[in-house]
Amino acid sequence: MDIILNQYYLQIVIFVLVNAILGVSIYMTLSTGQLSLGNAGFMSIGAYTCAILTVKAGFPVYLAVPIGGAAASFISLIIGYPALRLTGIYLAIATLGFGEVVRVIILNLKITNGALGISGIPTLGTKISKMLSSFGLSRFGGLTAQQTSNLLVLVVLIFILAFLVFFCTRLNRSRVGRAFASIKADESAAEAMGINTTYYKLLAFALGAFIAGMAGGLSAHLTFFIGPKDFAYHRTVEILSFAVLGGSDLIIGPIVGALLLTMLPELLRSASEYRLMIYGALMVIMMAFRPQGLISEETVRFWKRKLGRRIKQ
């Protein structure tokens, strides 16, 4: 039990979960075949909105996080509308520029505290344990207060991730999800079938931005401090590499990618020093040998068939 509740392991699992949520955010945009390089920018909008609301305006966290997501989503509509009317790489370029500009603006604004960043953000764990102790539930069995709050954060994150997975699988079976898939398969054909491609691409992009903004708000309330450097271009590349490694056909792909790539530097100490170089090399190699990522629809079908046969025997 002590091993499972080890502070360090819990921390890693929390990071894995936040990264998995970010992986879902890039999956959302990729599910229409568009590449957004602004996820770190949306994350920072969510994080700063959320942190300013809780630290300076005294909002409760459960309200501030969705508001941060909504703010990111709103801005994404302004960026996305001109870029998504066109096909191809325009969105990638516009969002790449956008990410840099958000960084410049945050560095210069007073309310974001410039390069110093915002510190003293109440962590999610302390908020939750405060709430619990007001109900008179400060301890569970033999757990310390710290362990309890970390476990509860874990539960909240798992719940959010599970909801997102549920939402995406339901979405994929709906009219909207089918429109996404057809745009990804062939945009001109989709348009010829009467699908308003701009509308659906924009919808996917805004949903992705909303999730990224929420993840930003959550991560602000997990790390105590946010600064403009946390959301630089490297962060986007990191998020993108989750989807590249795991695959972006199915929602499980980026989640597995996030799991593997977050665990890697923890398992291999030397890997943490060369982390970004490994991500870079990984992207080149994956694109050359397995552009669909580790997990594609065929992989799932293959294993289903194989396992199904074994059950029959």
Next chain:
Amino acid sequence: MFWQQLVNGLTLGSTYSLVALGYTLIMGVLNIINMAHGEVFMFGAFVGLFLVNYLKVNIFVAMAGAMVASALLGILLEMLALRPLRRRAVSDLAPLISTIGVSIFLENLALKIFGPQSQAFPAGALSGVQLQLGPIRITLVQIVILGISFGLMFVLRFWLSKTRVGKAIRTTAESIETANLLGINTNKIILLTVALASALGGIAGVLVGLSINAVEPTMGLSMGLKGLAVLILGGMGNITGAMLGGLILGIAEVFTVAYGASSYRDAVAFGIIILILFIRPQGLFGKRQGGRF
């Protein structure tokens, strides 16, 4: 004041044009965006710095050396990151992601080798002579930058439109299949184009390193973004557009700094991207369909 700023803007803009030409050449021929171009630019700057600092060569020799080294890097990029993708049909995003991988790899390699601090060219690399032309004061560095950038741009223009190889490049840009049928070795032409584009990026790196007197591993990202802004401003794959678009962006940035918002200088490029996408998505000089170069 105005004329002085105009000259400064032209100098800055001519380096943007050089970088954007690299994007445009690759965009025109391969129809992809080489996201690693900014890092090729950074690599060129470091090669130039190394040649001047350690081998004590003349600055112009260093520029030539940077061009050659960047061209070799470009060839490596083509062979490792782009050619494997052409062999099979993959989505449009694959080369984009692959070159993003190359860019992040190169940037962090440079951080590992050279460290994050910025380095400068030695003071005597190019004498700090200043010329006074009426109200304008122009430094020797600026003259060299303007001379080399415009010289290279006109040579490139002439070479593409008049020579046999230039024609082959333009044919490949129209259609790789047709060019193949006409007996052009398109693989060789693509290799040549990427090498050429990278060489232009490399020399731009040395020129920018000279003018702001700082060479650092992260200079590739912001320059790459500006090159992309120029690419959209001038129209994808349009050479005249890249040249004039670079000058427009340079002048716009210098005037932003001169008349007010100096800390928002890097936001100008993005503002231009969004504005152009709203008003004229094909770029200032682009046509709606086809017709490259």
